[in-house]
Amino acid sequence: MHAIEVNNLTKRFGTLAAVDHVSFSVREGEIFGLLGPNGAGKTTIIRMLSTLTRPTEGTASVGGYDVVKEDGKVRELIGLVSEKIILYDRLTAKENLWFFGRLYNIPGELLNKKIDELLRLVKLTKWKNSQVGTFSTGMRQRMNVIRAMLNMPEVLFLDEPTLGLDPQSSVEIREFIRKINRENKVTIILTTHIMVEADMLCDRIGIIDYGKIVALDTSTNLKKLVSGADSTILELEIPNLTTDMIHSIRSLKCVSSVSQNNSTCIKVNANGDDAFDTIIDAIRANKRKIISVKNLEPTLEDVFLQITGHEVRDKADQKIKMHRHHMAKPRVR
Amino acid sequence: MGVKNVISHIFIIAWKDLMELFRNRMALAMLVLMPIFMMAMAGFIFPSNTSMSNISIALANEDEGYGNYSASSIFINVLEEINNSTEMMVLTNASSFDEVRNMIQRGDVEGGIVITRNFTLNLMTGEQGSIIIITDQSNPQLSIALQTGLKAVFDQMGTWLAQKNVETFPGVNATNSLAVVKPYHVETKGAIPGTFNYFDFMAPGLMAMTVMMSVMTGLPAAISHEREIGTLDGMMVAPIRRLGIILGKTFAQTVRGLLQGILILILAIALFGVVIHGNILLIFALLFLGVFSFVGLGVVITSFAKDQETAMMVMMTLMFPMLFLSGVFFPIQQMPWYMQGISKFLPLTYVSTALRKVMVLGADLSAISLEVTVLIGFGAVMTLIALPVFRKAMTR
Ligand SMILES: Nc1ncnc2c1ncn2[C@@H]1O[C@H](COP(=O)(O)OP(=O)(O)O)[C@@H](O)[C@H]1O
Ligand SMILES: [Mg+2]
Numbered sequence: 001m002h003a004i005e006v007n008n009l010t011k012r013f014g015t016l017a018a019v020d021h022v023s024f025s026v027r028e029g030e031i032f033g034l035l036g037p038n039g040a041g042k043t044t045i046i047r048m049l050s051t052l053t054r055p056t057e058g059t060a061s062v063g064g065y066d067v068v069k070e071d072g073k074v075r076e077l078i079g080l081v082s083e084k085i086i087l088y089d090r091l092t093a094k095e096n097l098w099f100f101g102r103l104y105n106i107p108g109e110l111l112n113k114k115i116d117e118l119l120r121l122v123k124l125t126k127w128k129n130s131q132v133g134t135f136s137t138g139m140r141q142r143m144n145v146i147r148a149m150l151n152m153p154e155v156l157f158l159d160e161p162t163l164g165l166d167p168q169s170s171v172e173i174r175e176f177i178r179k180i181n182r183e184n185k186v187t188i189i190l191t192t193h194i195m196v197e198a199d200m201l202c203d204r205i206g207i208i209d210y211g212k213i214v215a216l217d218t219s220t221n222l223k224k225l226v227s228g229a230d231s232t233i234l235e236l237e238i239p240n241l242t243t244d245m246i247h248s249i250r251s252l253k254c255v256s257s258v259s260q261n262n263s264t265c266i267k268v269n270a271n272g273d274d275a276f277d278t279i280i281d282a283i284r285a286n287k288r289k290i291i292s293v294k295n296l297e298p299t300l301e302d303v304f305l306q307i308t309g310h311e312v313r314d315k316a317d318q319k320i321k322m323h324r325h326h327m328a329k330p331r332v333r
Numbered sequence: 334m335g336v337k338n339v340i341s342h343i344f345i346i347a348w349k350d351l352m353e354l355f356r357n358r359m360a361l362a363m364l365v366l367m368p369i370f371m372m373a374m375a376g377f378i379f380p381s382n383t384s385m386s387n388i389s390i391a392l393a394n395e396d397e398g399y400g401n402y403s404a405s406s407i408f409i410n411v412l413e414e415i416n417n418s419t420e421m422m423v424l425t426n427a428s429s430f431d432e433v434r435n436m437i438q439r440g441d442v443e444g445g446i447v448i449t450r451n452f453t454l455n456l457m458t459g460e461q462g463s464i465i466i467i468t469d470q471s472n473p474q475l476s477i478a479l480q481t482g483l484k485a486v487f488d489q490m491g492t493w494l495a496q497k498n499v500e501t502f503p504g505v506n507a508t509n510s511l512a513v514v515k516p517y518h519v520e521t522k523g524a525i526p527g528t529f530n531y532f533d534f535m536a537p538g539l540m541a542m543t544v545m546m547s548v549m550t551g552l553p554a555a556i557s558h559e560r561e562i563g564t565l566d567g568m569m570v571a572p573i574r575r576l577g578i579i580l581g582k583t584f585a586q587t588v589r590g591l592l593q594g595i596l597i598l599i600l601a602i603a604l605f606g607v608v609i610h611g612n613i614l615l616i617f618a619l620l621f622l623g624v625f626s627f628v629g630l631g632v633v634i635t636s637f638a639k640d641q642e643t644a645m646m647v648m649m650t651l652m653f654p655m656l657f658l659s660g661v662f663f664p665i666q667q668m669p670w671y672m673q674g675i676s677k678f679l680p681l682t683y684v685s686t687a688l689r690k691v692m693v694l695g696a697d698l699s700a701i702s703l704e705v706t707v708l709i710g711f712g713a714v715m716t717l718i719a720l721p722v723f724r725k726a727m728t729r
Contacts (some may be wrong), residue, residue, distance in 0.1 A: 051569075074700060076572045078570065089356060
């Protein structure tokens with residue numbers, strides 16, 4: 001049986017379709033990733049699945065229960081780590097966990113044991129009686145995750161679990177996520193805009209853009225979408241690199257995109273059997289030296305680019321611009 | 334999900350909210366200061382008669398009399414006689430209007446009374462004699478108090494003069510002359526022995542108001558705030574009744590309001606000599622009932638407002654007219670008919686009326702059954718409206 005089933009799920013805010021006829025299913029015990037840029041609709045999907053937002057159209061079930069009609073049943077099965085940290089700063093670590101544990105009717109004695117156990121798991125035992133407001137961001141996020149584990153959920157939702165964390169804390173959280181998935185057999189559905197994170201953690205990944213799932217498979221299979229065809233990804237190191245040079249490479253017919261990594265290094269995505277030769281020839285024709293050429297394995301970033309036709313970062317910029325545009329409108333009226 | 338669970342959820346949510354409140358020094362300070370400010374302000378704006386005593390007043394008599402007859406000396410006698418019993422003023426003699434004015438400007442006295450030059454002459458020739466009250470314009474309360482005081486003096490003086498006149502009539506003597514001049518006598522007696530001041534009237538209303546303000550501002554703030562910082566989701570994804578969330582938060586706000594109510598009661602008793610005649614448990618029960626009747630409205634507003642700021646603004650806008658229309662500061666009977674009509678639809682009216690009956694008149698439950706019934710009805714209807722609205726708003 002599937003832990004989560006989603007059929008044509010849609011959420012509209014006014015005229016904006018934040019989630020647009022999305023369908024997918026998540027197997028029991030799986031770590032399923034929703035990967036997409038800011039504003040793609042990831043949070044909205046999580047909120048609908050965790051009964052916090054009502055879908056405009058379509059259906060979804062968690063553990064076999066409908067998220068609208070049987071929301072009470074769904075709530076008993078799930079844990080939620082949302083984008084905003086669900087903890088009270090003025091309560092201690094223990095008091096926070098006690099509060100949420102009591103909401104799930106966990107009897108006092110059992111709850112006390114559970115709290116100690118979970119705190120030990122994330123190495124926060126020492127801070128048990130300190131107010132959460134004094135914690136570092138990393139500590140707070142660890143608390144936030146074990147808070148969602150109190151009721152031993154069958155399905156755990158993690159919305160951008162490493163957002164705003166330092167690299168060290170991100171690694172810790174990722175390890176912890178993998179650990180609870182393995183040891184507690186928890187089905188996990190997580191969202192992220194970080195390609196590497198999805199790649200590292202998820203059994204399967206759904207790539208989401210403008211409210212639609214545009215690709216869904218394992219990381220390996222997704223990459224085959226790029227490398228399986230006749231595509232080439234090259235990293236070239238060229239001294240005295242100029243904009244003209246980059247333009248002339250970009251204008252080649254076989255090249256789909258060029259991005260500059262630093263002053264001497266570019267990454268070129270291209271298609272076709274003779275792509276490699278064409279690019280090298282073009283550089284030679286410009287009388288440039290090539291210090292090194294690397295033939296890269298495709299990353300999820302390349303997959304995203306190939307499928308959506310734009311880069312993840314582009315989309316984020318575009319969204320900000322669009323937003324400003326919208327805000328300017330009422331002033332004109 | 335049995336009733337037992339809902340009750341346990343109510344308590345744990347209330348516990349959480351109160352822990353947050355008690356660990357927030359700023360909020361705690363406001364909790365204590367608000368009732369103190371309220372009482373102090375009420376005392377400043379509405380001084381009771383008892384607070385008006387020993388006002389230093391300069392008295393200048395510019396009257397030149399008429400022959401050997403002087404109406405002004407009669408006036409002064411009566412004034413002193415009345416003042417001896419009320420001790421409202423401390424009188425100092427002054428020579429002229431100008432001196433009185435100077436004394437006020439120097440701050441030697443707070444006000445002055447000047448009997449004008451032709452006082453007796455005017456009276457004798459059938460014109461009105463005039464007396465001038467000079468006060469510091471910055472203190473309107475003082476001039477009202479002085480006017481009231483002087484009116485009593487004139488009243489008595491008029492009676493006295495008339496008495497003297499009729500005593501010359503046949504069959505009238507010094508003993509029955511008063512009955513001829515003033516054949517009636519009105520005396521005001523309260524239903525409860527003892528004297529009353531404005532605080533007796535206001536303390537119950539002030540308590541009702543504080544508790545209401547606590548709930549009406551505290552509830553939307555508490556819910557909208559948690560929604561904004563995202564912690565409300567933690568409660569919303571738990572398998573608990575939405576009613577439990579509302580009641581838990583309400584319970585916490587009620588405790589907060591009651592603490593303030595008790596503080597007001599203590600202040601009223603200790604500083605303003607308010608005496609409580611009714612059952613103290615009945616008073617608390619009424620405050621609780623009052624909260625129950627406000628809560629639904631608070632929840633509805635919270636549900637519609639998209640953030641904390643909006644919720645607070647709507648709340649304030651609704652609350653202020655309510656305060657003045659509910660008879661907290663002024664008796665409802667003094668209001669124009671249409672305002673009296675509006676006040677009938679405000680739960681605060683019934684809370685403050687019932688509280689006043691219990692605290693001042695020592696009424697028991699049967700005497701306030703109308704108010705209690707209205708409050709229960711009001712609360713039940715509002716809660717029934719609020720629940721589905723809240724549920725819908727939270728899953729937008
Ligand atoms: N409550 C809301 N009201 C209106 N628009 C919303 C609301 N929540 C999200 N949106 C819009 O829906 C789109 C998807 O948002 P979201 O699901 O938060 O994206 P993501 O989590 O992928 O960054 C965005 O354009 C966002 O502005
Ligand atoms: Mg998001």
